[in-house]
Amino acid sequence: MSQPPTPTVTISFSELKDRSADLSAKIEEGFGPGGLGILSITGVPGYSALRRSLLQLSPRLAKLPEEVKEELQDPSSSRYNFGWSHGKEKLESGKPDLLKGSFYANPIHDVPTTDESLINRYPSYCGSNIWPVNALPELEMAFKTLGKLILDVGLLLAYHCDRYVSRGSMMSENQGLEKILQRSRCHKGRLLYYFPAQEREEDEDSDSMSSWCGWHTDHGSLTGLTSGRFTRNDIEVPCPDAAAGLYIKTRAGQIVKVVYGEDDIAYQIGETTQILSGGYLCATPHCVRAPKGEKAFGLERSTFALFMQPDWDEKLHFPTQTQSKELNELILPGDSLTFGEYTERLLDKYYYLKKQ
Secondary structure (H helix, E strand, O other): OOOOOEEOEEEEHHHHOOOOOOOHHHHHHHHOOOOOOEEEEEOOOOHHHHHHHHHOOHHHHHOOOHHHHHHOEOOOOOOOOOEEEEOOOEOOOOOEOOOEEEEEEOOOOOOOOOOHHHHHHOHHHHOOOOOOOOOOOHHHHHHHHHHHHHHHHHHHHHHHHHHHHHOOOOOOHHHOHHHHHHOOOOOEEEEEEEOOEOOOOOOOOOOOOOOOEEEEOOOOOEEEEOOOEEEEOOEEOOOOOOOOEEEEEOOOOOEEEEEOOOOOEEEEEOHHHHHHOOOOOOOOOEEEEOOOOHHHEOOEEEEEEEEEOOOOOOEEEOOOOOOOHHHHOOOOOOOEEEHHHHHHHHHHHHHHHHHO
């Protein structure tokens, strides 16, 4: 790694919960047009214990018998957006991603809706959770408790984001990020487990900067992230490779490694927020690089992400100026459509067209 990692902009929880505090400078530094699209919250009460409780269940989930994990899958309707998934995604090389498994669930609503027409149209949002109630009963409570905490802290952050955006653009109170996320039933948590590397020849994927998670920009509004937990033979260890971790591509095209504290919650801006804020809050492409070398053999990694996003029927009123040519190709200036409709348009552009 040619340059030292860049620490995220940090905001203390005591500052964040003060609704009279002016955090605009830090919001702009982290989320503004010149920022990395990420900042972290320090000192959140109870967070460290909840993070540890959930992440230590990740290897246990991944090591359940295959027949049990098959029962936790939802392949047909939601495209594995609920329950367990392994090897269903593809690496940038086009090979199946066998490096990690994941477990998706809505930490707030087990059954977001019973409307069959909505479930059929938006299965990845409107489907129901699938919990391993017999094989790993403690997972449900640990997942929901941590997910709810990250959401609550994220809502506090969203309030300050709205204050920052309102300085530069007209925004109705009901269409701010905080209100949109408060009334959503669409939030989705993802518990990730990275399988241990074996002693084998390095291939093109393991040598890639995006070897653990490919380059992408989050689609929703705000993503809450824990730091990763590394273990070997069920014993927690530090990451053995200083070059491993989260990388972000700046708006100038520079690639930067970003770091934040083990007990901090990091938040990244998603594309939906970038559009709705008229470009005052900016999303950035990012990836995760795996550890390399002999010390990486047998190393496991567990982490958790909460994707905070609008409700599927939330009517989004897009600004007349998005400050982005790429986004103007997707959304007409001044357009108005639901988040579900916007998602379908996004999938058509970035996924369906890729297959043609």
